[in-house]
Amino acid sequence: MQTTTTLPAPSAPRARAFSFAWLGVVPFFLFAILFLILPSGILLIGSVQNARGEFTLENFGGLFQESIANSYILSLQLSVTTAVVGGIFGFLLAYAAILGGLPRSVRTTLLTFSGVASNFAGVPLAFAFIATLGRLGFVTVLLKDLLGFDLNQTGFSVFGFLSLTLTYIYFQFPLMVLIIAPALDGLKKEWREAAENLGASAWQYWRIVAFPVLLPSILGTMILLFSNAFGAVATAYALTGGNFPLATILIFRQIRGEVLGNPGLGYAVAVGMVIIMGGSLAIYYFLQRKTERWLKQ
Amino acid sequence: MSFLELNNVRKTFGQTDAVRAFNLQVERGEFVSFLGPSGCGKTTTLRMIAGFELPTSGAIVINGDDVTYKPPQKRNTGMVFQSYALFPNMTVGDNIGFGLKIAGEPKSAIQKRVDEMLAIIKMEKFGARYPYQLSGGQQQRVALARAIAIRPQVLLLDEPLSALDAKIRVSLRQEIRAIQQKLGITTIYVTHDQEEALSLSDRVVVMNDGRIEQVGTPFEIYNFPTTEFAAQFVGTLNTIQATVRDAARGALIVANQEITTSQKLDGLRNGDAHSIAIRPERVSFAADGKKPNVLNVRIENITFLGSIVRVQVSAGENIFYMDTFNNPFLSLPKIGDHAEVTFSKEAVLVLKNK
Numbered sequence: 001m002q003t004t005t006t007l008p009a010p011s012a013p014r015a016r017a018f019s020f021a022w023l024g025v026v027p028f029f030l031f032a033i034l035f036l037i038l039p040s041g042i043l044l045i046g047s048v049q050n051a052r053g054e055f056t057l058e059n060f061g062g063l064f065q066e067s068i069a070n071s072y073i074l075s076l077q078l079s080v081t082t083a084v085v086g087g088i089f090g091f092l093l094a095y096a097a098i099l100g101g102l103p104r105s106v107r108t109t110l111l112t113f114s115g116v117a118s119n120f121a122g123v124p125l126a127f128a129f130i131a132t133l134g135r136l137g138f139v140t141v142l143l144k145d146l147l148g149f150d151l152n153q154t155g156f157s158v159f160g161f162l163s164l165t166l167t168y169i170y171f172q173f174p175l176m177v178l179i180i181a182p183a184l185d186g187l188k189k190e191w192r193e194a195a196e197n198l199g200a201s202a203w204q205y206w207r208i209v210a211f212p213v214l215l216p217s218i219l220g221t222m223i224l225l226f227s228n229a230f231g232a233v234a235t236a237y238a239l240t241g242g243n244f245p246l247a248t249i250l251i252f253r254q255i256r257g258e259v260l261g262n263p264g265l266g267y268a269v270a271v272g273m274v275i276i277m278g279g280s281l282a283i284y285y286f287l288q289r290k291t292e293r294w295l296k297q
Numbered sequence: 298m299s300f301l302e303l304n305n306v307r308k309t310f311g312q313t314d315a316v317r318a319f320n321l322q323v324e325r326g327e328f329v330s331f332l333g334p335s336g337c338g339k340t341t342t343l344r345m346i347a348g349f350e351l352p353t354s355g356a357i358v359i360n361g362d363d364v365t366y367k368p369p370q371k372r373n374t375g376m377v378f379q380s381y382a383l384f385p386n387m388t389v390g391d392n393i394g395f396g397l398k399i400a401g402e403p404k405s406a407i408q409k410r411v412d413e414m415l416a417i418i419k420m421e422k423f424g425a426r427y428p429y430q431l432s433g434g435q436q437q438r439v440a441l442a443r444a445i446a447i448r449p450q451v452l453l454l455d456e457p458l459s460a461l462d463a464k465i466r467v468s469l470r471q472e473i474r475a476i477q478q479k480l481g482i483t484t485i486y487v488t489h490d491q492e493e494a495l496s497l498s499d500r501v502v503v504m505n506d507g508r509i510e511q512v513g514t515p516f517e518i519y520n521f522p523t524t525e526f527a528a529q530f531v532g533t534l535n536t537i538q539a540t541v542r543d544a545a546r547g548a549l550i551v552a553n554q555e556i557t558t559s560q561k562l563d564g565l566r567n568g569d570a571h572s573i574a575i576r577p578e579r580v581s582f583a584a585d586g587k588k589p590n591v592l593n594v595r596i597e598n599i600t601f602l603g604s605i606v607r608v609q610v611s612a613g614e615n616i617f618y619m620d621t622f623n624n625p626f627l628s629l630p631k632i633g634d635h636a637e638v639t640f641s642k643e644a645v646l647v648l649k650n651k
Contacts, residue, residue: 194382
């Protein structure tokens with residue numbers, strides 16, 4: 001007897017079931033749309049409109065006014081200085097704690113402190129600096145009473161560039177520690193041993209292998225520090241009372257209607273900052289990619 | 298005097314003895330493998346030869362030069378690591394030329410040597426690539442080229458094939474052996490893979506718990522293990538409980554059946570219980586005719602392993618294996634059947650314990 005086997009008909013492709021995991025990310029997208037994409041769009045549109053709502057590029061021409069150009073230069077100076085100084089200081093600290101052969105507790109303490117300090121910015125940090133190094137600050141008085149050294153006579157002011165730099169470095173170097181620590185951990189012991197086995201001294205290993213491997217991470221993190229400082233406003237505003245003409249303070253005062261009197265120009269200042277920040281992050285992304293590519297097995 | 302000597306080398310980490318009284322002489326151009334389980338001290342011994350660990354006591358001599366306390370840079374050894382350890386920021390060519398660059402050799406000489414090395418590892422077209430652009434096997438070949446580019450006195454390989462898949466491992470180990478023989482480099486190879494050690498080495502050092510269990514050629518190690526550990530660790534081994542019947546004649550009783558060994562049972566008395574060992578491939582089904590050792594067994598299980606069929610049998614309380622080559626016309630008894638198996642007197646190993 002002949003038997004036939006009937007194959008089951010191919011089932012129609014089933015529609016992909018809705019995943020409730022999407023609900024979990026809804027708040028993020030909502031937040032991003034409301035507070036990032038929408039404001040950015042408004043900024044961009046506002047920056048190319050005049051008071052009558054007509055299209056214009058005049059606002060961007062206004063960026064070259066002396067006061068605005070100077071505020072950009074000041075912001076760039078402050079950001080670059082604090083990124084480089086904070087970056088080097090943070091790197092040396094992280095190196096000492098992670099590769100310096102110190103007890104494990106030092107590393108844990110440093111990383112915990114860095115986690116807290118990197119977020120300690122704004123009004124509390126400004127107040128802490130005034131309370132420490134202000135005209136009647138704790139350290140100022142202590143130096144005068146104990147050593148007879150009058151900090152105020154040196155021309156140092158908590159409201160100046162140096163003070164602002166010091167204040168920024170307080171939250172910049174911990175950020176460097178936090179970000180560079182995994183990169184230092186990523187240096188393989190075998191690289192050092194292989195270099196030694198091939199005749200290299202410790203200095204040669206660092207110069208030819210370890211430092212070049214770390215360089216993209218160091219530069220990338222410094223760029224993050226730059227962006228961090230470039231976009232900061234609360235610390236500088238609280239410390240100097242808004243009298244230090246950084247680009248962010250200019251925008252802040254523009255929002256409050258204290259300067260410029262031209263919303264379109266204010267938008268253009270902000271777009272200029274967004275472009276600088278975007279460029280920085282693009283370089284950071286490029287450097288990170290380079291490091292990741294190197295380190296993948 | 299041997300080319301590489303380890304004289305009474307000992308290493309402790311805190312209270313733990315990692316390597317105990319290690320004595321070994323290696324001749325120039327010899328390929329010696331350290332074989333043992335994890336934690337047996339083989340890598341620590343290798344790292345002491347490289348200079349990454351200092352011995353607690355003892356001496357290491359390379360080509361007549363006592364290097365015991367010399368730093369790694371002054372030993373002229375080439376090391377290949379399990380994780381390749383290629384410098385990720387350098388091209389293949391720069392990695393291979395690294396040691397020569399450090400030694401201050403001229404660029405033209407470095408380039409010539411790099412080209413030679415690339416030819417040896419058959420990667421002539423890969424000089425400008427970065428490690429991340431290579432497969433694991435290719436990276437390890439580059440690591441090998443980098444280690445031998447400096448013309449080391451001793452080549453040290455620390456489980457270089459462990460991270461690779463099985464096929465690559467087999468082909469690369471043949472390549473390593475061919476390169477070693479071509480260049481005549483004295484080589485120490487650390488592995489926990491017995492097949493690797495047996496197939497590559499002139500001599501194998503079986504290690505356990507920080508000490509040497511046995512040193513010998515692969516043939517000696519496999520066929521004439523001197524300790525139970527060496528016998529168990531290298532290859533598959535059946536351990537069978539027996540009772541001494543006649544120590545002078547080498548006769549024992551297994552499951553009420555007599556078997557004989559080719560040696561006297563020195564140090565044992567009649568009636569003593571003692572373990573003997575037999576390799577599965579030395580056991581076969583008994584055909585008609587008189588055989589020196591025949592045991593009546595029950596077939597417990599049959600496992601197909603490709604080229605080999607492994608049959609599990611029992612004789613009284615003893616359960617052991619016999620291996621037979623597979624062929625399409627192989628006729629095997631069924632599970633539960635009774636059969637006779639045989640093995641020669643020489644196949645019976647009477648192990649001593651250290």
